[in-house]
Each structure stands twice: as structure tokens, then as C-alpha cells.
Amino acid sequence: MAGKWPYKRVEEIALKVAMGPFGSSIKVETFTDTGIPIISGQHLRDAELTDSEFNFITEEHADSLKNANVQRGDVIFTHAGNIGQVAFIPNHSKYQRYVISQRQFYLRCDTSIILPEFVVYYFKSPEGQHKLLANANQVGVPSIARPSSYLKTIEVPVPSIEEQQVVVRNIKALDVKIRANRRINQTLEAMAQAVFKSWFVDFDPVKARIAAIEQGQDPLRAAMRAISGKTDLELDQMPREHHDQLAATAALFPDTMQESELGAIPKGWQVKRVGDLIELAYGKALKSTDRQEGAVPVYGSGGITGCHNEALVPHGAIIVGRKGTVGSLYWEDDPFYPIDTTFYVKPKAVPMTYCFYAMQTLGLNKMNTDAAVPGLNRENVYRLELVKPSTPVLNAFDGLVAQIRKTMQANETTGQSLAELRDTLLPKLLSGELSVDNTSAEAATA
Structure with a gap:
């Protein structure tokens, strides 16, 4: 066996292994607005179930699919389509009860022997993926033959619970950093989209200048507020360099509109x-x-x-x-x-x-x-x-968003490095290259 840990067959560490429902058991016409959520492949992209948008069926319908009901702690696998997916339902999941789709099956672990998180990280490792997909057919729609009975025969490493906890804690710490990076990038992307909408769809800086002129106020100052989202007091407290740069950008926007085939647009801009x-x-x-x-x-x-x-x-x-x-x-x-x-x-x-x-x-x-x-x-x-828009405004937008995307690229590079470390940590433990005692130090260098 690879590494120093003992291996056991899944049937020795499982309380239950079961398939999802038959395809005809859950149809689009049975979906409801609320009820029991249905897990699909989009929810299995990370080690933990992603509580994103769900389709639902009624509680009564879910009760009739008893074997397909899953709960916190269960490990979910995909056996057809995007095979190789594996994730577990964490204790902090949004719902206590879910139903898996016809393309999934699940494992309920005996947690006195093995932790669900450890099982997931193992089956995401190269060794675990190789074993999981060894019985797969790639012709047509990829699928795993006899998934539940085959899973029971796979041997998985079973270190002590204490060792599993150390491994899970350190891999999870890397996962947390990766998800945090991803959330930051999602926020930055939303910021860039918001700038585009404000400048080129809603024309906020232009409309702010027009409104200020009508009210006898400073149009440049109004455009600066529209662009930055800051109050006059906050603008006054800005470092001079940033203040002057913002003022220069605000001055690029016209203070009148013109008619076009798309409706009113800022004067001097074109429809192309x-x-x-x-x-x-x-x-x-x-x-x-x-x-x-x-x-x-x-x-x-x-x-x-x-x-x-x-x-x-x-x-x-x-x-x-x-x-x-x-x-x-x-x-x-x-x-x-x-x-x-x-x-x-x-x-x-x-x-x-x-x-x-x-x-x-x-x-x-x-x-x-x-x-x-x-x-x-x-x-x-x-x-x-x-x-x-005019070329100066386009260049100002490019300068602003290019900086946002540069930060996103740096975060992406960091995330890839963290993912590589995460994905090699368990293989190193399995090969004996790294001991459990060293995993904390390895993860801490990330």
C-alpha cells in the first residue's frame, strides 16, 4: 500500500451507499418554489456542497424517494456526465435535508472510523480520482459502471481520527484561503461592472453635471461625487494626488446630452x-x-x-x-x-x-x-x-479597470499556487514524502 496508513474498503467504513432516483422520478414539472432542494453538479464544484440556486420538490415527493435523501455529513459523487465530482454536505449547510439527482450517488460515513471531509479530499487527490474513474466509460455520456457497488470495493486510506483531523484542518485552511481569494475577485469584478454601467449605460457623471448646472452648483464636483460615490467632506479629505486625478477624470464627461438612434446619449459620443x-x-x-x-x-x-x-x-x-x-x-x-x-x-x-x-x-x-x-x-x-464614448473617457475607464483586473490576476495566481499546494498535500502524505506532523508547516508557508 502507498504510504504508511492502513487501507480499508469503502464498505468497511460506510453506514450506507445509495444511488439517486430513477430519471423519471424527478421531472421539471414536479419542481416547486420551496420544499426540499435538489443537488446537481453545479453544487459539487468544491469540497463542500455549494449552497447556490436550487430546484425544489415537495416534502411528500422527497419522502417517496427515501433512498435519495441526503443529510449533513453525506459525501455526494457524480456517476454520469461530469464524473469525478465529489463533495460533502457540511454541518453549516443552508438546509438539513436534500435530494440527489439521478446522476449522483452518495456515501454515509461511519464517523467513528473516517471523517467525510477526509474522504472527499482523498477522492479529489490523483490517487482517489484514478480509483474512482477506473470503472468509467468515456464513450457517449461519460459514466461510472455500477457506481454504488463499485464504490464499496474501492480501498481508501484510514489513518487515525486524530491524523485525519490534522490533514483535514490543514487542507481546509488552504481551501478557505482559496475561497477568500475567489470572493475578493468576485467583488472586484462586480466593481468593474458597476463602473461600466454607471459611466456607459446610466451616464451618471454626465447626468450629475447637468443636474448641478440646473441647480446652480459646481458640475465638476457633482461628477466627482457620481464617479467616486464620496461625499463632499470625503472628497476634501482625499490625498491631493487622488483628488486631482478624480477631478481630471470628471472633467472628461460632457454636461449635455444629444439624441441618437439609441435615445439620449452624452454629447460627442457616438452610436456604433x-x-x-x-x-x-x-x-x-x-x-x-x-x-x-x-x-x-x-x-x-x-x-x-x-x-x-x-x-x-x-x-x-x-x-x-x-x-x-x-x-x-x-x-x-x-x-x-x-x-x-x-x-x-x-x-x-x-x-x-x-x-x-x-x-x-x-x-x-x-x-x-x-x-x-x-x-x-x-x-x-x-x-x-x-x-x-469619447477616446479620453475610454482611456480613463481602461486605466481604472486595468488596475482592478491586474489585482484580480494577482489574486488568481495566488489562488492557483494555493490550489497546487492543497492538491499535492495529501499525495505527499500517501507517498510518505510528508508526515502529518509536517502538514501544518507546509500549509503555513502558503
């Missing part, structure tokens, strides 16, 4: 077709069997699908889902390889930052064609219209 602002370039086919080992991310319409050793696009760009997840948008800072289910954006005299947030307002995900294989027709996108 998307095709005048960007080019949607086609990605290139790259079979998974043709990919070489490397660190260049490969993008499909659903996001990163793997890596390759050479880039099709030698710089950062925006990726747009063309087929599959139509209209999806991804920002990539580094060289990458977009496959043929995607477009990538080539800006025409507008910053990449403006393109990214402007494209979020176009509703691209609703622009499926009626072809045999639904997809995004770029000529249809090109005909859409956007407000193009």
Missing part, C-alpha cells in the same frame, strides 16, 4: 455597430488526442478544457462561446488556444476592458441561431449597436 468596434475571430479545431503537454490553456465555449504546449493567440484576449455554451464570455490575460467552438475578440481602436464589459450587455447567450447545430452567428452580433 459592434462590427465597427471588434472582430470576432474563429478559434481552431484541436482534438484532445492532438494536444501536447504544456501550460497554455485551451478554451472551449464552456471555459478551459485542458492545456497545450503552444498558443494560437500569443497574447491576452476575450473568448466568446460560439457553439455549445453560446455567448459565454471569458477574459484571459496570457497566451491561449481557443478551439473551434469559440470566437476570440480583436478590438478595433477600443480597449479590451471596454469590449469585455460592453459585450456583457448584448445578451449574446440569447442569440442562438435556428440552424441544425445552434450557435452564435457573428454577423448577427456585428449588427448590434453600442454607445462609443
Whole structure:
């Protein structure tokens, strides 16, 4: 056996292993607004169940699916579709009771022998994933054959409860740091979106200047308040350099509006077709069997699908889902390889930052064609219209949002390093390269 820990079959450490319901047992027409939440793959992306949006069924319906009811402490696996997913329901979960879908099965641990968190971290490790997927069929819809009976035969490491607690505590500490980084980036992304909406959709700085003139007040000061969200007192307390920079930005916005085909827009700004602002370039086919080992991310319409050793696009760009997840948008800072289910954006005299947030307002995900294989027709996108601000305002927006995205990229890099440390910690313990006594020191260096 690998490492120094004893191994036991799952059936020796389980109180129960059971499958989800038959496909016909839960249908869309049985969904309700409240009741017992149904777990799906989107809730199993992290080690802990993600309490995001749920579909529900009635308590009576859930009672009739007794074997598919899960509770806090249960470990949930996916056996069809996105196989290899595994997560447990923590003690602080939003609901006490859930129902799993037909593509899932679960393990209820004997917690006097093994901790659910330890089981999850093991099955997320390379060794655990290899064992879990050894009985998988990748033809058509990926699936694990005889999932519940097969799971019972898998051998897992079973150190003492005390050792498990140390391992879980340290891996969880890294997970907490990773999630904190992710939340910070979500906040920063929301900030960038809010700036775009305020400047280029609601025209807040322009309207603030107009209102101030009408009321006999200082229009520059009004625009500064609109841009920064600060009061006059807070503006007075700003460092002079920041105050002057904000004033310079506020001065770039006009103080009148003009009519256009899209309604009233700031004077001097233009309405342009998307095709005048960007080019949607086609990605290139790259079979998974043709990919070489490397660190260049490969993008499909659903996001990163793997890596390759050479880039099709030698710089950062925006990726747009063309087929599959139509209209999806991804920002990539580094060289990458977009496959043929995607477009990538080539800006025409507008910053990449403006393109990214402007494209979020176009509703691209609703622009499926009626072809045999639904997809995004770029000529249809090109005909859409956007407000193009003046070049100085565009440059000011780019400078502000570029700094936000630079911070996001640094957080992403830190998160990747933390994830690599987390994902190698258990393998090092299993191989004997690292002892439980050293795990705290290893995690502390993160």
C-alpha cells in the first residue's frame, strides 16, 4: 500500500451507499418554489456542497424517494456526465435535508472510523480520482459502471481520527484561503461592472453635471461625487494626488446630452455597430488526442478544457462561446488556444476592458441561431449597436479597470499556487514524502 496508513474498503467504513432516483422520478414539472432542494453538479464544484440556486420538490415527493435523501455529513459523487465530482454536505449547510439527482450517488460515513471531509479530499487527490474513474466509460455520456457497488470495493486510506483531523484542518485552511481569494475577485469584478454601467449605460457623471448646472452648483464636483460615490467632506479629505486625478477624470464627461438612434446619449459620443468596434475571430479545431503537454490553456465555449504546449493567440484576449455554451464570455490575460467552438475578440481602436464589459450587455447567450447545430452567428452580433464614448473617457475607464483586473490576476495566481499546494498535500502524505506532523508547516508557508 502507498504510504504508511492502513487501507480499508469503502464498505468497511460506510453506514450506507445509495444511488439517486430513477430519471423519471424527478421531472421539471414536479419542481416547486420551496420544499426540499435538489443537488446537481453545479453544487459539487468544491469540497463542500455549494449552497447556490436550487430546484425544489415537495416534502411528500422527497419522502417517496427515501433512498435519495441526503443529510449533513453525506459525501455526494457524480456517476454520469461530469464524473469525478465529489463533495460533502457540511454541518453549516443552508438546509438539513436534500435530494440527489439521478446522476449522483452518495456515501454515509461511519464517523467513528473516517471523517467525510477526509474522504472527499482523498477522492479529489490523483490517487482517489484514478480509483474512482477506473470503472468509467468515456464513450457517449461519460459514466461510472455500477457506481454504488463499485464504490464499496474501492480501498481508501484510514489513518487515525486524530491524523485525519490534522490533514483535514490543514487542507481546509488552504481551501478557505482559496475561497477568500475567489470572493475578493468576485467583488472586484462586480466593481468593474458597476463602473461600466454607471459611466456607459446610466451616464451618471454626465447626468450629475447637468443636474448641478440646473441647480446652480459646481458640475465638476457633482461628477466627482457620481464617479467616486464620496461625499463632499470625503472628497476634501482625499490625498491631493487622488483628488486631482478624480477631478481630471470628471472633467472628461460632457454636461449635455444629444439624441441618437439609441435615445439620449452624452454629447460627442457616438452610436456604433459592434462590427465597427471588434472582430470576432474563429478559434481552431484541436482534438484532445492532438494536444501536447504544456501550460497554455485551451478554451472551449464552456471555459478551459485542458492545456497545450503552444498558443494560437500569443497574447491576452476575450473568448466568446460560439457553439455549445453560446455567448459565454471569458477574459484571459496570457497566451491561449481557443478551439473551434469559440470566437476570440480583436478590438478595433477600443480597449479590451471596454469590449469585455460592453459585450456583457448584448445578451449574446440569447442569440442562438435556428440552424441544425445552434450557435452564435457573428454577423448577427456585428449588427448590434453600442454607445462609443469619447477616446479620453475610454482611456480613463481602461486605466481604472486595468488596475482592478491586474489585482484580480494577482489574486488568481495566488489562488492557483494555493490550489497546487492543497492538491499535492495529501499525495505527499500517501507517498510518505510528508508526515502529518509536517502538514501544518507546509500549509503555513502558503
